[in-house]
Amino acid sequence: MQHPEDWFHTWFDSPYYHLLYKNRDVREAQYFLDNLLRHLRPKPTCELMDLACGKGRHAVYLNQQGYTVTGLDLSERSIAYARQFENERLHFYVHDMREVFKPEAFDFIFNLFTSFGYFSADYENVIALRASTASLKPRGKFIIDFMNTPRVINRLVARETKEVGGIAFHITRKVEAGFIIKTIRFEDQGQSHEFIERVRALQYQEFLEYFQMAQLRLAGVFGDYHLGPYDPEKSERMIFILKK
Structure with a gap:
């Protein structure tokens, strides 16, 4: 039996996790990333982080678009798998998002597909946000894609x-x-x-409070992977674009 507090340690490292979710839609993920890149327009020299990258599919795709990308994840098994895709501009590391990875090193940080809100204590989510913010360059951007909890x-x-x-x-x-x-x-x-x-059922307002505590400014919010407007009742996602 896994310990409920640290469920993500064991479940994400389990081969059964990867079996259950193996059919996750790659095309949808790439479509979403294409839309984000069009909206954000990162320069070719930008340093990108894929935070909670899993087996690295988003990091690999971002790298294929010509960017230098670092993928971070707590799961040793996932990172071991992702490392087969490494090249001069793509690297993967086992890392806990509650700790600062590299101060002021990244232009953009992506946290995609509800890879947040796992911690049992509320303040740990703020610690994770602060650690990520510390890894952003001044005026860097942080993109958080979370489920639209009420829906x-x-x-x-x-x-x-x-x-x-x-x-x-x-x-x-x-x-x-x-x-x-x-x-x-x-x-x-x-x-x-x-x-x-266990994922914290975070509401829009709670995120705004977190962002304030992490000294992040909300630059925009979208409600789906087409980057349509956010509707609290109808939208499938809460996609936050944040500025340091």
């Missing part, structure tokens, strides 16, 4: 079973004590497994 809660699917790679993943979801909690149970080779994902 997600309204449409929460309480129970479902997904069959992937011959394993039936039984998934339950609930909202409890300010977290959206997903429990994943399955059997493999006669062994029972259980993993839990």
Whole structure:
């Protein structure tokens, strides 16, 4: 059994995590990044960070667009996988986002696909934001792409079973004590497994308070991967463009 406080340590390093989510839409991710790059217009000399990069698919794509990219993630297994794609302008490191990676080294930091709000204590989210802000150059930009929490809660699917790679993943979801909690149970080779994902059900207003505490200015907010306007009830995402 994993410890609920540090669920992300064990689950993201598990081969089952990568099996369950292996069909994540690569085209959608690239379309989103294309739109972001058009909007942000980074110079070719810009240094980019992919924060909580997982196996590196966004970092690899950003690098293919001609940028120098650093991918950071807590999962040793993910970083070990991502390192096969390294080149002179693409590097990956195991790193905890609550610690400063390199002071004032990056023009842009990307934190994509709800890779935030994992920590059990609220203040740790602010610590993570402050650490990231410290890694930004003056006037650098920080992009946070998070689920639109109210919409997600309204449409929460309480129970479902997904069959992937011959394993039936039984998934339950609930909202409890300010977290959206997903429990994943399955059997493999006669062994029972259980993993839990806990993401803080952060609302728009809470993010604004975090940004203030991290001394980040909100430059814009979008509601989807087309970069359409943010609608608190209808939008699928909360995509924050922040300035140091």
